[in-house]
Amino acid sequence: MNNFIDYKLIELGQWTVGLFNDYPVVQILVHLLLATLPLTLVFMGAFGFSTWLERKGLARIQNRLGPNRVGIFGLLQPLADGIKMLLKEDIVPDRSDKLFHFLAPVMLMVPAFIAVGFLPLGDGLMALPMDSAILFFFAVGSLNTIAVFMAGWSSRNKYSLLGGMRAVAQMISYEIPLVLSAVAVIMFSGSLNAQEIVASQQIQSWLASGNLVKEFFGQILGWHIFKPWGFAGFIFFFVAALAEANRSPFDLPEADSEIIAGHLTEYSGFKYAIFFMAEYISAFAIAGIATTLFLGGWSGPVIAGLPWFIIKMFSLFAVMIWIRGTLPRLRVDQLMGYAWKFLLPLAILNIFVAGFYYFAEQQFGSLAAFIGGWVIGFGILQTAAKGLSRLNKSPTLDGKRVYQLVE
Amino acid sequence: MPARGYHLSKDELGADILEVAMGPHHPSTHGVFRMDLKLDGETVVDLKPIFGYLHRNHEKLAEDIPYLGCMPFTDRLDYLCGMTNNWAFALSAEQLIEIEIPERAQYIRVICAELTRLINHCLLVGFFINDLGALGTPLLYALREREKILDLFETLSGARMMVNYMRFGGVRCDLPDGWLQECERIVGRFPAFLDEYETLLKDNEIVITRSQNVGVLTQEEATNFSITGPMLRASGVNYDIRKVDKYGIYDRFDFKVPIGAHGDCYDRFMVRMLEMRESIKILKQAIADIPEGPIMGNEPRVFKPDPQETYGRIESPKGELGFYLIADGTTNPYRYKVRPPSFVNLTALRHMCIGHKVADAVIILGSIDIVLGEVDR
Amino acid sequence: MSEVNHVLVTQQFPEVEWEEKNSCFIVPSEKATEVVTWLKEHPAFRLDYLSCVSGADYLDSEVKTKEKNEDGKMEVTITQVPAKMEAVYHFFSIEKKTGPVLLKQRCMDRDNPVVQSLTPIYRGAELMEREVYDLYGIHFTDHPDLRRILMWPNFEHYPMRKDYVIPNDYDYEPTPHDEVIERARERRAQLEGGSM
Amino acid sequence: MTVAFYIMAAIAVLGAVMAIALRNVVHAVFSVLLFFSALAGLFILLLAEFIAVVQVLVYIGSVGILMLFAIMLTTKVTGDPTRKLLSRGWAWGGLVSGALLLAFLVPLITQSKSESNSQLSNFNPSVKDLGLTLMDPYFASVGVIALLLTAGLIAAVVAASSASGE
């Protein structure tokens, strides 16, 4: 049953390309279309579904019903929102930079959709099979900083300027821990190519061994998250990913309680919808990359391939929603301090721990390395974290405050 | 700790000061209240509060209406705690004419006041965390609990918020049967909600980093700024009017007063959480030994006090709510002055916000707990 | 009302008079700061908490006092009370937890009432004094920034004064009272007249 | 392939010219970013994936943002329209630079042996071999560059901290 769906999809692709054998130029076009069109459609649908999922999830967390009027269980709500956005008047402030006011949403959507191309959806199912896929993902990820700044600067409004400045500072300072926590994984799996990273997380010997139980666990136990440096790396990666996608504890650029909607204040109508979509799709892309690097991409026990990838991606997105429903927001300077003085040194330390783990595995075999790694590696990281937060004098360490009850 | 109160017309790097009007229509100003902020980058350099958007001249209105007619207007002062506003006005008006208040009415007044304190504090904590950015989840839990208590008020006085329930010398109507048992059930279940609320918020790292050492107010500053209520107690001053004036029958209940030590936003949030637990203790005792009997003293046919002036005050959930009444022998009050706690607590806003970031200014305003109906009167 | 030993104060400051009926001190404006700082430090009072500042406006009025003279007949004497404006201060002591001490600054002429501001001593009085200035027109000397607080800046009169005339700016309201409807019709006619 | 090359080259030139010609500083920086992305496109055309990635990551991702930050701190954003763009002596300057350009370019184009880019097609370096070559033969140069960068970083930190006096 493994990768059954992926092979079917690849065959379908080859079949459609085969249709145009006698017109070579058209064939190249169809080949390119096949690589990009299904991806955009799938992820637009995923965006629609995720808005519904977010609103329903948040509602249930807050003990209310969430949208249930449009369609059964409110499933057509994203459609309704889309149409509403289309009909809304598109106000452009007169003193704003018309050209860049218009360009900002476009500039934000382009990297979002390119980044989605690098996700290894299934065995061989990759829109842009490049050798350095992961690196290209991070490069494209850094583009949306410019788009957010452009939006903030061009709408000529004090709040959006503040939002733009915050966004640029936040995204730059969280890109580095993001990349560094991925370095540990790349160092281990030996290549930047997404397919090889996923392959390195499957225990090949068990897979080939034929007996069902071994095959079942072979797909799971190899994931990087079960290794000490993998688990710590996953925490750093996920925290940095939240900041990169402007999601909850770090949604400072459009902190609605302080600077109204940050860089989105002056946008209305479909431009706002495009911003919204670009943000969700870049959140999906980062969740996808997190599953590829740490949760074993599309490898999974029974229905390996595309279904597992989608389940993992949506579950990570659900965790993002869960966090959005619970946590308050960090302040700008704390955000910066947290990135530079806490995440960055720990990510670098994590690379060293991964290195020692690699050599320990060579010397004492994987089981001993596994146990030793968890005890020593994770211990080092934990003490480093405590030391660092004491170094930054973070108030959470000054212990519980005692309140006396006076007569 | 950022340098306190430094004044710069141009910041170091020559970029000019950004003037932002955090205007009447802003998601976190708890009503129509405007702050003219002068920002150097993200840091607040100067702050000018602007009031008056909700000013209805409540005091002029009351001068040509009989005393009893002013009672429904007191609900509109601090529209979150109707009962305590009524009680404050009733208390100061009762000083004008000798009226003895029956036991049962005193107990009902204490029960209603403490229920209002529960509503106000859990709502305030919800709004405070909402300003921190937690997208309404704690606020909606608080609103869910508030609904139950508002239903109690609806059955008792007929309206959820505009209760108009207290009269000079007692209360308007008696407790409907079954009300006390229902109230006991709700108060019994409140500590469980408070525990859940505290685990969600108390030692949440982000709440701690965001609100500790923010908007600090020392003891001397607090007394000098005439701050009252939980804000004063969070700075370490032990001054609770229920204990000082011993008005009503508060001296019969044993309850403690929580005192903070640092006087920052986190302490104000924690003092309010602990005060809710104290209110539950009072409520339990009051419900246990409420006597039977009349609910209205011997109220004269026409309320016509002879010329004098009096100042009655109670510990409303936001601070000291006082009524300064001058009577001139006619049925209308000659001068009717409200001493609103949130209006006076706002004097310290500018002092606390200078030197902090924009995000902190929003939280400090949230921790003061203002309601614009009371600020602008 | 805790017993306020006013004797201490009147000895210390001869020009402060003690009004028994409303148990408050009448303090002339120029001595106000001195009296208040003395009250704040004095161990017997220690009034470190200013609770409330309010204005009061009295027009010329005559007070009819009825006493029973010798042969038991009610005899009415009318005493003329001159118009005055007052700024009333309520002080409490947080330390000693004692009751309110009233302090009034009275000024006789209602056209330009000037009173000493206590904000330099009690920072809490800043907004309250600005409100009294805004609604009553009592001018507070050396107040940090005395400007209108509740009314919009270019509002001329002082609404809480007894002789304040409510302007006739009634747009049409559905109230059934006829005189309200007449005033609305009158104003509309005046508007049309004006705008024609 | 050649059509794509010409489009990319045209965008690059357009970006570069606009960077100089535009009055508004922010517009100028954005056109520089356009120029960088056109360059990245050219690198992809030359199948040099890794360099294209580095171009996008380093130049557009951080150098561009650095320039934007620098602008944010200057007060005057829109250039003053009074000053004439083309000062009096532009004609001579243009002539001299055109001549120099031609003097260099023409021999270069004519001499390059126009054999097909066959050698190019089989030389398709994967990132692994790039990493390996960087490490063993060129290890010294990588070390020097690393040293240089860290020195620059420390200098920046010292400059920043001394300026704000913390």
Added chain:
Amino acid sequence: MSLIAKGILQGMAVTAKNFIQSYYKKERLPTVEYPEEKSTVNQFTRNIPFLVYDGEDEIEGMRCTACKLCEKACPPQCIYIIKDTDENDKPIKRPKVFDIDSSVCMSCQLCVEVCPFESIRMDSEFELSNENRFEGLLINRDELLKSNEYYHEIHPIEAQETDDRIAAKIAEAETKKKAREEKARLAAEAKQAAAAMKAAEEAAAETETSATEQAQQSEAKAEAPEDNPETKNT
């Protein structure tokens, strides 16, 4: 802040609990979907007032006697009454016009306290919006009049109390009327007895009849004491 932030995880556990319990616990999902299911308005709610009338005919059974006490007591002055006059314009105890401006009324229920004839009561009807902003919100007398049965339906306990109070008042008025009749009857009887006796013994000695007559009158006056108006209870 150690690697795993304990406080944050506890907080997320609480929200997860709420998320899961909102599916099966009623207490965690209090939403009432308004147009479909209306939350039961409890009998003590008060909104805009209405006038009560007994029996079938509205005008006849109206309890209100246009005494204008509520118009004086209403703080925002939103009640407006004009007394009714019959053909030869003699004022009769009934309001011709009784308007309440529902855009001004703040349902403070002071008019109910003041009304001596228990005629104005608070309704619990809250869907009062309509299109016309001016005339639409002005409720006139006919819309205000609602039957006593309707009053029993929305506020059963309060209605029952009011009925008992009215019944008590009527009973008391009865006894007073009976007392007055009885006194009148006694006085008439005394007069008759005096006249009869006078006619019979006209000729008899004048003096002793006048003496008995006087005694009878003083005794009749003492016999019907004037009962003081019982105190008004609220």
